[in-house]
Structures are given as C-alpha cells and as structure tokens.
Amino acid sequence: MGVVNATPDSFYQSGRSETPEHALARVDQLLAEGADIADIGGESSRPGAEPVADDAQIARVEPAVAHAVASGRLLVSVDTTSPRVAERMLARGASIVNDVSCLADPDLARVTARAGGTLVLMHTRGSLGSMSGFSEYPDDAYEDVVADVRREWCAARDRAVAAGLPFERVWLDPGIGFGKNAEQSFELLRRLGELRDLAVPVVVGVSRKSFIRAVDDVGPEERLGGTIAACLWSAARGASVLRVHDVRAVRQALSVTEALSPSPAESAHV
Helix, strand or coil: CEEEECCCCCCCHHHECCCHHHHHHHHHHHHHHCCCEEEEECCCCCCCCCCCCHHHHHHHHHHHHHHHHHHCCCEEEEECCCHHHHHHHHHCCCCEEEECCCCCCCHHHHHHHHCCCEEEEECCCCCHHHCCCCCCCCCCCCCCHHHHHHHHHHHHHHHHHHCCCCHHHEEEECCCCCCCCHHHHHHHHHCHHHHHHHCCCEEEECCCCHHHHHCCCCCHHHCHHHHHHHHHHHHHCCCCEEEECCHHHHHHHHHHHHHHCCCHHHHHCC
C-alpha cells in the first residue's frame, strides 16, 4: 500500500503533495514502483494537525482517486475519517476506506457497507488533534499493550459489523505510533503474531515513523533503513498489507528476503 498525501501538511516532507498535479504524479510513481494499493488522503494525521473540512478533502483527493481508478492497476483506498468524503470516493471507484480514528463515527462503516467496500480500522485512543507529540504516551497507559489494543479494536470492529459491514471486510491496523509511545509500538511489533488468530488481514504502517528514533535519533528523511527492517519483521509475522512511502525499496527488500528463503526441499532437510 503506497501513501499518497494529497495535503501540504505531513510529518514527512518528501511525502507531501502541494498541488493536485503533484498527487497525480505520486500515483504514477506508485504504479511504476509496483504498488498494489494507493492510499490517498487529504487530511494529515500528524499530532496536532488541524481538521480539514469535507469539501477541502474532496477537492484534494478526488483527482488522484479518479486517476488511480482509471489506471486499472491499483486498488484505491481513501484515508479519511469523514463519512461524506468516504461515500464520495467510494462512488468514484475507491474500494477501501482507511479510518485512523478507530471508528469514532459509525456512519463511516455504514457508507462503506452500502458501497460494498472494505474498512481498515486503525487502533488509536482519542482524537488525532489531542495527540501530544510524536510517540509520546504514558508508560503506564496500557496494562498489556497487545491485549488492550486487541480488545479495543475488537469493540470497534463489532460496531462496524453492527453497522452492516461483513466481518471479513473489516481489516486490522494496530496503529503503530497512534496513542502509543515508542516502546509500546515496538512491543506491538514484537508480538504482532498474537493478532493473527483474529483471522482478518493485518495492515501495518511503520513508514518513517517516530518510534524509529528510539534506536536512531534522526528525522523522517533518514528513517528508510528502520522502515524496511520493521516491514520485513511485520511481513514475517503475518502482516498482509504494508503501508509505506517507499514502495520500490520495500518491495525489493521483500523480494530478496523471499529469494533467500529455503525451498520446500531444503526445509525438509533442516
């Protein structure tokens, strides 16, 4: 899943699209780099970001959504917490809604269900604007971060199903960095395999995020190595979708890892 930030407000400078033309060029770049899904959003989810009105979101994302759909080679996801924006983009051919609010508004599930779409529910706590900073969260906020995330996400999933979405069309994103400090994010990644028995696709978004600073105190522009390492780790533990800015680099790393994996015959002799 390649990121298209159709907004001038993003934590990662190289991921911003200042104009609709930039967003279209970004979609073309994802196509060239081998993305399977384009995740297109018009509202930043960085800590302290200001909300963006529905009309402004639609104006930002609609050209890129139409362009990606017209390619015929990408599944299209709209990154929004707004039911109105989601409904408009689903009508334009998007098939996935990426909700970073953990279903703060159940209408988001209703419009997704009516369109026959899929909803990615990302775990978080509280509103995006209330997040105090990058990877800042109390150490004692979770009794067990994996168990607590699992329980809170399942409650949101149940609300989505009650709103009409089939169980299998609600995907899990554990929300690395959202309502979690760096150690809590690392713990979620270490124990990612414990979420596999939920029997839903797991979406992991680690791309250039601030939890990487816990091992190397650098800015987003210098976090590609940490991103790739976390992506390989997540894929090995059952992640179905990796949400990234650097599609080509991550795909290459996955391909090399696959090429190095033992063949069935070799595994039988281990």
